[in-house]
Amino acid sequence: MKISKRISDIPMSGIRKMFDLAGPDSINLGLGEPDLNPPVEAIEGMNAAASKGLNKYGPTAGIPELRNAVADRFSKYGEMTGDNILITPSGSSALLEIFESMVDPGDEVLIPSPGFVIYGPHAQLCGGSFDEYRLTDGDFQPDIDDIQSKIKSNTRMIVVTTPSNPTGGVLTEESKKALCDIAQDKDITIVADEVYDSFVYEGKHVSFMDRLDVSVVVNGFSKMMAVTGWRMGFICANRDVMDPLVKMQYHLCASPNMPAQYGILNALPVMDGYLENARSVFKTRRDLISRRINEIPGMSIIPPRGAFYAFPSYDLNMPSSELATELAKNKLICTPGSAFGRYGEKHLRFSYAASEEKIETGMDILENVMGRLR
Numbered sequence: 001m002k003i004s005k006r007i008s009d010i011p012m013s014g015i016r017k018m019f020d021l022a023g024p025d026s027i028n029l030g031l032g033e034p035d036l037n038p039p040v041e042a043i044e045g046m047n048a049a050a051s052k053g054l055n056k057y058g059p060t061a062g063i064p065e066l067r068n069a070v071a072d073r074f075s076k077y078g079e080m081t082g083d084n085i086l087i088t089p090s091g092s093s094a095l096l097e098i099f100e101s102m103v104d105p106g107d108e109v110l111i112p113s114p115g116f117v118i119y120g121p122h123a124q125l126c127g128g129s130f131d132e133y134r135l136t137d138g139d140f141q142p143d144i145d146d147i148q149s150k151i152k153s154n155t156r157m158i159v160v161t162t163p164s165n166p167t168g169g170v171l172t173e174e175s176k177k178a179l180c181d182i183a184q185d186k187d188i189t190i191v192a193d194e195v196y197d198s199f200v201y202e203g204k205h206v207s208f209m210d211r212l213d214v215s216v217v218v219n220g221f222s223k224m225m226a227v228t229g230w231r232m233g234f235i236c237a238n239r240d241v242m243d244p245l246v247k248m249q250y251h252l253c254a255s256p257n258m259p260a261q262y263g264i265l266n267a268l269p270v271m272d273g274y275l276e277n278a279r280s281v282f283k284t285r286r287d288l289i290s291r292r293i294n295e296i297p298g299m300s301i302i303p304p305r306g307a308f309y310a311f312p313s314y315d316l317n318m319p320s321s322e323l324a325t326e327l328a329k330n331k332l333i334c335t336p337g338s339a340f341g342r343y344g345e346k347h348l349r350f351s352y353a354a355s356e357e358k359i360e361t362g363m364d365i366l367e368n369v370m371g372r373l374r
């Protein structure tokens with residue numbers, strides 16, 4: 001059968017590749033999903049909805065009760081109503097819907113590097129292209145000079161991720177202002193990916209939800225409620241772009257999962273307590289993994305302020321894909337920095353959404369392998 005050039009041109013994700021090397025007794029610090037249980041209210045709400053017969057198609061933009069409840073919760077970041085919220089079948093599809101609605105063939109999208117793996121391919125799937133902008137060393141802020149130098153007449157969008165996968169970096173107010181100024185001056189849209197907004201351990205999350213004049217914001221319930229398998233996300237956008245986004249969503253899925261929407265709705269009121277506990281668990285693990293990494297000669301990390309990833313650098317003269325493969329052979333799964341773009345090389349990504357015991361064992365393996373290779 002003929003396969004489109006559009007999809008054939010896109011390489012397989014470097015994250016998935018490492019999973020193929022994982023044996024059953026490997027320590028897996030490659031997975032970007034919380035190992036916590038979802039709030040019971042979410043499961044109960046979803047089960048109750050399914051039992052009551054709410055198993056049919058629903059409104060394309062999501063059920064109004066959930067759109068309004070999400071707007072209420074996220075009003076802490078900016079003024080909005082349910083009309084600014086589109087419930088989507090995952091953060092990933094939210095991103096694709098935005099790209100499909102805003103990128104034309106020939107347009108270019110600037111994406112963070114190191115950065116999450118789907119932005120570049122999404123630009124290509126829309127017939128556009130992408131260029132990578134650099135994050136600064138250590139605190140992983142967008143390098144504004146690098147962005148300025150890469151803006152061209154066809155630059156349509158700048159993607160920003162905060163807190164960041166893979167770096168754990170959290171955007172500062174100064175970086176946000178600089179990005180918004182560029183967006184305004186050059187008529188470029190900011191796509192802010194804020195799916196880790198619940199996981200900030202120091203300082204506070206800096207959201208673009210109060211700048212819907214220049215940005216479209218993606219968030220989701222996968223990480224927030226530990227329901228990665230439910231495939232539930234949302235977009236927060238200004239009313240002008242909502243209609244095309246809803247039209248795009250109609251073509252993608254007709255309407256989001258009905259029982260899951262009721263589950264999310266039922267859990268939203270308990271999220272403050274649930275997330276306080278989740279943050280405390282992750283912060284302890286972050287401290288543990290950062291300390292262990294910094295004790296290994298040749299590896300170093302500034303403890304990341306957000307998300308649940310450690311992205312240390314190393315000083316071996318070896319590409320990150322080779323080092324990650326060597327670790328996988330020794331039963332530790334992580335992701336090579338190069339999977340996250342041109343500026344991710346000489347780093348490894350470890351997810352600390354895993355038990356302290358697994359983190360300790362994983363770091364023992366890392367210490368041994370690094371000791372042998374140096």
Ligand SMILES: Cc1ncc(COP(=O)(O)O)c(C=O)c1O
Pocket residue numbers: 032090091092093116161164165193195219220221222223228231232233
């Ligand atoms: C930065 C970032 N954005 C978006 C997503 C997509 O999340 P989901 O599709 O589960 O909502 C992920 C998942 O790992 C991510 O790390």
